[in-house]
Amino acid sequence: MDTISRRKFLAILSSLSLSYPLSVVAASHKNNQEASGEFPITKAVLKIAYEAEKRAHENYVGYSQKAVEEKYPNIAYLFTAFALSEKIHADNYKRILASMSTETQESEVEVIILDTKANLMKAAEAELIKIQKTYPDLLVKLKTESHDLAVISCMYSWKSHQQHQLKINEIHKYSQYFFDRVAQKIEGLKFDFHICEICGSTIDEAPQTPCNICNMPATYYDKVKWPA
Numbered sequence: 001m002d003t004i005s006r007r008k009f010l011a012i013l014s015s016l017s018l019s020y021p022l023s024v025v026a027a028s029h030k031n032n033q034e035a036s037g038e039f040p041i042t043k044a045v046l047k048i049a050y051e052a053e054k055r056a057h058e059n060y061v062g063y064s065q066k067a068v069e070e071k072y073p074n075i076a077y078l079f080t081a082f083a084l085s086e087k088i089h090a091d092n093y094k095r096i097l098a099s100m101s102t103e104t105q106e107s108e109v110e111v112i113i114l115d116t117k118a119n120l121m122k123a124a125e126a127e128l129i130k131i132q133k134t135y136p137d138l139l140v141k142l143k144t145e146s147h148d149l150a151v152i153s154c155m156y157s158w159k160s161h162q163q164h165q166l167k168i169n170e171i172h173k174y175s176q177y178f179f180d181r182v183a184q185k186i187e188g189l190k191f192d193f194h195i196c197e198i199c200g201s202t203i204d205e206a207p208q209t210p211c212n213i214c215n216m217p218a219t220y221y222d223k224v225k226w227p228a
Contacts, residue, residue: 042147043102045138046093049154050104052134053090056126057083058109063119064227070116073226074187081193081224082123082164085200089157092200096149117179120168127165131158156199159213163202193224 060083067076094104113119135158142151191204199214207218 039100039145039147039150041141042145042150043097043100045141045154046097046150047102047104049138049157050090050093050097051107052130053086053093053157055109056130057086057090058111059126060086060123062111062113063116063123066113066119067116068227072116072183072187074189074191075116075120075183076227077191077193077224078167079119079123080227081195081202081204084195084224085160085164085202088195088197088200089153089160092153092156096153116183124165124168127161127168130161131165135161156201156213160200160202167202167204194221195224196221 060079064076064079064083067073067079097104114122135154138154139151139158142154192206193202193204194207195202196211196214196216197220198216199211201211201213201221203221206223207221210217211220
């Protein structure tokens with residue numbers, strides 16, 4: 001489901017002057033450089049990333065509920081999986097900020113829910129912006145302070161969003177003109193979404209190998225429950 005090859009991905013890492021292997025055990029969430037008065041740019045970036053992922057989580061929850069109402073259970077399940085993935089991203093950022101004695105602002109998120117066809121289009125556009133603009137920009141800013149966990153967590157999110165974009169595009173490709181036909185095909189598929197609790201990687205079948213983003217064992221994947 002990757003949109004870029006591992007070789008290209010590692011090349012991007014190298015171009016950003018990063019030397020952190022994606023197999024680093026992120027579950028510990030420790031960094032020996034953390035201190036409340038350090039990393040001002042990193043803290044600002046993490047706050048931005050946290051707000052973006054929190055907003056995405058709330059949107060996907062709303063999209064899922066709307067899809068259930070419109071009797072698209074598979075699409076609702078897809079949105080539910082992505083909502084959980086976004087929450088993992090947000091929680092990772094919040095945890096790192098807390099370790100740096102920095103709190104997140106829990107402002108209310110405005111969620112605009114349309115019909116499922118329109119929600120798919122909005123989701124596809126939002127994922128593309130994160131892939132092409134948001135995370136590349138954030139990673140460039142993080143380069144100035146090289147906070148290990150912040151960089152790794154943002155890289156995890158970036159790769160995870162590429163998975164989301166690819167899966168959404170499978171549905172959205174022809175939906176602008178033939179949504180009913182595409183939706184009917186999607187509803188005939190069998191999904192079994194699993195989410196990596198470390199990085200938010202989203203796959204649509206039970207894992208057989210370590211996570212292809214953070215390289216943690218398959219046991220770190222949780223099965224996504226179907227929305228009610």
